[in-house]
Amino acid sequence: MKKLLFLFIGLFLISGVFTTTDAQGVDGVYTKHLTAKRKPIPFQYIREADVMWSKVLTRRVNLTEKRNLSLYYPTVEMEGRKSLIQLMMWGIKNKSLTPFASDEFLTQFTLxxxxxxxxxxxxxTYDIDPETGETIPLITKKPADISEVKELLIKERWIFDKQRSIMEARIIGLCPIRVYYRDDDLDHEEARVKKLFWVFFPEARNIFASEAIYNPKNQSQEMTFDDYFIKRMFEGYIFKESNVYDNRLIQDYATGLDVxxxxxxxKDEIFSFEHDLWEF
Structure with missing residues (x-):
């Protein structure tokens, strides 16, 4: 009888240890696994003959604006969360996501x-050896600073599908932009911008659909990066439109507030076009 009692107590203690370990691993409540298994929802097929109007636009998104902060943060490695640029770089390094040099998606970049x-x-850099007086080189590795990625370009095509009688936007590509200062610009007087690479959005959707983006309103209602872009929850302004002048930028012919x-x-032109198709 005593042997059975000791055996029962031993099993109880062991199960308690494993339960405690598992609880620590899943934050003490439940295991999150649904998002990792998600796949992107396929777009509705569109026939070329049904597209009666289309226009290609490029939007510029400031990731540090309040509505876009879920794309910008975290700026350091964090367990269970990735920013947009962290997810892109992870996809390039681990999932064969292709980085391109331009929004034509022809020339590829290497890591x-x-x-x-x-x-x-x-x-x-060079320093003087205090013992010999000789000049010696000092080599230091400079890592990439992902916190400098503060803007994003979104290339999209707006179309009117006469078969379904709807106007919709399909994202074509994304381009993270690095905003930085020269090392000798100690007062940060002149910000510089550099386009890092383009990714083809349809290719990236599988990666975006399997990673949750931070939801500040309800953390149990997980939304993926794919959901975020498809639902167009970002905020930005039109940076460029397709035109006869070789796709020139708006800032090429307007400045300041005029941009x-x-x-x-x-934006109003697109809205008016759709509105004028209907008779009330």
Whole structure:
């Protein structure tokens, strides 16, 4: 009888240890596994003959604005969460996501080329050896600073599908932008911007659909990066539209406040086109 009692107590203690260990691993409540298994929802098929109107636009998104902060943070490695640029780089390194040099998606970048555009690499400085008096090189590795990725370009095509009688936007590609200062610009007087690479959005959807984006309103209602972009929850302004002038930027012919006004004009033009198709 005593042997059975000791056996029961031993099993109880062992199960308690495993339960405690598992609880610590899953934050004490439940295991999150649904998002990792998700797949992107396929788009509705569109026939070319049903597209009666289309326009290609590029939007510029400031990731540090309040509505876009879920794309910007975290800026350091964090368990269970990734920012957009962290997810992109993870996809490039581990899931064969292709980085392209332009929004034409023809020329590919290598990882070394991306590191160079990030400003990462090896820095060589020189110092005097106090014993010999000789000049010696000091080599230091400079890592990529993902917190410098503060803007995003989104290339999209707006179409009117006469078969379904709807106007909708399909995202074509994404381009993270690095905003940085020169090392000798100690007062941060002149910000520089550099496009890092383009990713083809349809190719990236499988990766985006399997990673949750932070939901500040309800953390148990997980939303993926794919959901975030498909539902168009980002905030930005129109940066470029397809035109006869070889896709010139709005800032090429407008400055200051006029850039935002031109962006609003293009947005209103799309809205008016759709509105005028209907008879009330």
């Amino acid at each position: 070394n080329e991306i590191d160079e555009r990030f400003g990462a690499g090896v820095d060589t 935002l006004l031109e962006s609003e004009r293009i």
